[in-house]
Amino acid sequence: xxxxxxxxxxxxxxxxxxxxxxxxxxxxxxxxxxxxxxxxxxxxxxxxxxxxxxxxxxxxxxxxxxxxxxxxxxxxxxxxxxxxxxxxxxxxxxxxxxxxxxxxxxxxxxxxxxxxxxxxxxxxxxxxxxxxxxxxxxxxxxxxxxxxxxxxxxxxxxxxxxxxxxxxxxxxxxxxxxxxxxxxxxxxxxxxxxxxxxxxxxxxxxxxxxxxxxxxxxxxxxxxxxxxxxxxxxxxxxxxxxxxxxxxxxxxxxxxxxxxxxxxxxxxxxxxxxxxxxxxxxxxxxxxxxxxxxxxxxxxxxxxxxxxxxxxxxxxxxxxxxxxxxxxxxxxxxxxxxxxxxxxxxxxxxxxxxxxxxxxxxxxxxxxxxxxxxxxxxxxxxxxxx
Amino acid sequence: xxxxxxxxxxxxxxxxxxxxxxxxxxxxxxxxxxxxxxxxxxxxxxxxxxxxxxxxxxxxxxxxxxxxxxxxxxxxxxxxxxxxxxxxxxxxxxxxxxxxxxxxxxxxxxxxxxxxxxxxxxxxxxxxxxxxxxxxxxxxxxxxxxxxxxxxxxxxxxxxxxxxxxxxxxxxxxxxxxxxxxxxxxxxxxxxxxxxxxxxxxxxxxxxxxxxxxxxxxxxxxxxxxx
Numbered sequence: 001x002x003x004x005x006x007x008x009x010x011x012x013x014x015x016x017x018x019x020x021x022x023x024x025x026x027x028x029x030x031x032x033x034x035x036x037x038x039x040x041x042x043x044x045x046x047x048x049x050x051x052x053x054x055x056x057x058x059x060x061x062x063x064x065x066x067x068x069x070x071x072x073x074x075x076x077x078x079x080x081x082x083x084x085x086x087x088x089x090x091x092x093x094x095x096x097x098x099x100x101x102x103x104x105x106x107x108x109x110x111x112x113x114x115x116x117x118x119x120x121x122x123x124x125x126x127x128x129x130x131x132x133x134x135x136x137x138x139x140x141x142x143x144x145x146x147x148x149x150x151x152x153x154x155x156x157x158x159x160x161x162x163x164x165x166x167x168x169x170x171x172x173x174x175x176x177x178x179x180x181x182x183x184x185x186x187x188x189x190x191x192x193x194x195x196x197x198x199x200x201x202x203x204x205x206x207x208x209x210x211x212x213x214x215x216x217x218x219x220x221x222x223x224x225x226x227x228x229x230x231x232x233x234x235x236x237x238x239x240x241x242x243x244x245x246x247x248x249x250x251x252x253x254x255x256x257x258x259x260x261x262x263x264x265x266x267x268x269x270x271x272x273x274x275x276x277x278x279x280x281x282x283x284x285x286x287x288x289x290x291x292x293x294x295x296x297x298x299x300x301x302x303x304x305x306x307x308x309x310x311x312x313x314x315x316x317x318x319x320x321x322x323x324x325x326x327x328x329x330x331x332x333x334x335x336x337x338x339x340x341x342x343x344x345x346x347x348x349x350x351x352x353x354x355x356x357x358x359x360x361x362x363x364x365x366x367x368x369x370x371x372x373x374x375x376x377x378x379x380x381x382x383x384x385x386x
Numbered sequence: 387x388x389x390x391x392x393x394x395x396x397x398x399x400x401x402x403x404x405x406x407x408x409x410x411x412x413x414x415x416x417x418x419x420x421x422x423x424x425x426x427x428x429x430x431x432x433x434x435x436x437x438x439x440x441x442x443x444x445x446x447x448x449x450x451x452x453x454x455x456x457x458x459x460x461x462x463x464x465x466x467x468x469x470x471x472x473x474x475x476x477x478x479x480x481x482x483x484x485x486x487x488x489x490x491x492x493x494x495x496x497x498x499x500x501x502x503x504x505x506x507x508x509x510x511x512x513x514x515x516x517x518x519x520x521x522x523x524x525x526x527x528x529x530x531x532x533x534x535x536x537x538x539x540x541x542x543x544x545x546x547x548x549x550x551x552x553x554x555x556x557x558x559x560x561x562x563x564x565x566x567x568x569x570x571x572x573x574x575x576x577x578x579x580x581x582x583x584x585x586x587x588x589x590x591x592x593x594x595x596x597x598x599x600x601x602x603x604x605x606x607x608x609x610x611x612x613x
Contacts, residue, residue, distance in 0.1 A: 293494070293498075296469065296474075298470075299498075379442050383477070
């Protein structure tokens with residue numbers, strides 16, 4: 001250890017530059033890792049929401065209702081709800097109307113109002129925990145269930161009124177923070193949101209419209225099969241089963257994972273090459289010393305460990321510095337967006353430990369070849385070195 | 387018992403098309419407590435001989451035995467172990483590690499012997515005291531004069547209480563005053579500790595201070611006599 005640390009600092013500028021090169025890569029890796037962790041949180045929040053229900057959108061609409069915002073311009077007739085409820089295995093179905101409360105600002109989530117018909121004996125939120133109060137129930141006109149972020153924004157309390165789009169609602173419950181999109185959503189009875197929707201869109205004259213339908217299966221029914229069955233028996237609709245929905249959501253995280261992987265490869269290349277270069281230089285500068293050490297009894301293994309240790313230490317220091325800088329950046333950015341209730345980054349154990357391990361292993365692998373060269377030096381040749 | 391014996395020792399180098407018989411059939415025995423010099427002109431094979439005696443190099447043919455044990459078939463790890471336990475090296479250029487203090491340099495062989503830190507510090511300071519450098523223990527090699535550096539190197543060579551100390555031109559980089567001091571020190575250590583010392587040199591002033599002078603020419607012993 002004494003050797004490793006002191007040898008590292010013999011060529012301060014070189015060691016610093018090598019470490020700096022890795023730090024840049026690890027910094028990027030940490031920040032993007034934090035972003036991905038946040039994405040995954042949102043995706044998982046989403047997944048827990050979709051696992052027990054089938055979503056139905058108008059045929060031909062490509063955008064999923066819950067995953068990607070509004071269902072598009074196409075609307076469904078509310079009568080489809082009745083048709084779907086007749087399909088065996090369906091416990092209940094509810095029309096849905098989504099109205100935007102507040103557009104997304106920068107990286108923040110849009111605040112949405114979701115109207116649906118509560119069905120007795122089902123949970124819209126896959127039994128996600130409520131922080132306080134209860135879910136909506138049939139006959140809850142004028143009541144609202146708030147996502148945690150939105151509740152904070154509105155300074156809402158259960159039992160008290162809040163005003164959404166000019167209409168007063170009484171808060172019946174506030175959801176736990178899921179870190180998903182639903183945190184900034186308000187859930188109201190179908191008819192309430194339809195009224196608001198029609199007021200906003202006066203050219204829709206007809207009542208009995210819905211943007212989408214959410215279907216709850218009976219207990220023990222194969223939900224994937226049921227999804228196909230509904231698709232087959234009701235015309236003009238497009239169903240999305242939990243599996244299909246999950247696949248669509250996963251595509252988003254795949255893109256992020258690819259970016260992370262790309263950054264990792266760049267870090268791998270730049271960092272790895274500079275460690276190899278530094279270590280080869282160190283070994284050739286210290287050939288005599290290696291010869292001396294072998295002369296006084298150091299084995300090949302001893303020398304190998306010394307030089308590998310130096311490479312690992314470079315990786316560890318660089319990894320830790322890059323990670324700490326990354327965490328600082330994350331903390332700063334999160335603080336900057338805190339006021340608008342936006343969280344862009346999440347710090348998990350993987351975000352902290354991952355980059356450090358990555359950098360250490362990377363430097364170790366890069367240092368292996370120079371260290372082997374050092375360890376295999378013939379002491380007589382090495383001692384002759386000027 | 388002889389500390390080291392060689393029998394028909396040969397070392398052949400091939401450089402391009404030329405073969406060099408650096409050591410060419412050499413028989414030698416060094417007894418415990420001897421203080422001897424190996425003299426010869428440059429290229430006579432004396433340094434190669436020293437490397438063979440110290441198990442740093444392996445012979446082309448013939449044998450080297452350390453304390454009666456033949457070293458010919460030993461693997462690199464076993465040779466390293468002999469160097470660690472039995473041999474102390476002193477080099478012309480001192481070869482101190484610049485990142486370590488004097489006492490840490492002296493500790494180095496003990497470190498490779500896996501001696502515990504407290505014990506190895508005690509023994510290193512003891513060795514430094516023997517070469518009269520106690521007060522320079524914490525200085526880095528860059529802060530030491532040539533003579534002091536070589537005394538640190540001597541302390542490093544004797545700290546393991548080796549069977550044999552091999553010195554390769556130990557005074558080659560020193561002025562006359564320091565040469566005399568280093569030779570006096572080595573002789574003192576030889577007498578007081580019964581340390582076996584073999585010095586490779588081309589300097590007659592060094593050789594005449596030893597008790598046995600072996601002259602080498604063309605890889606063979608030319609003469610072997612008491613000084």
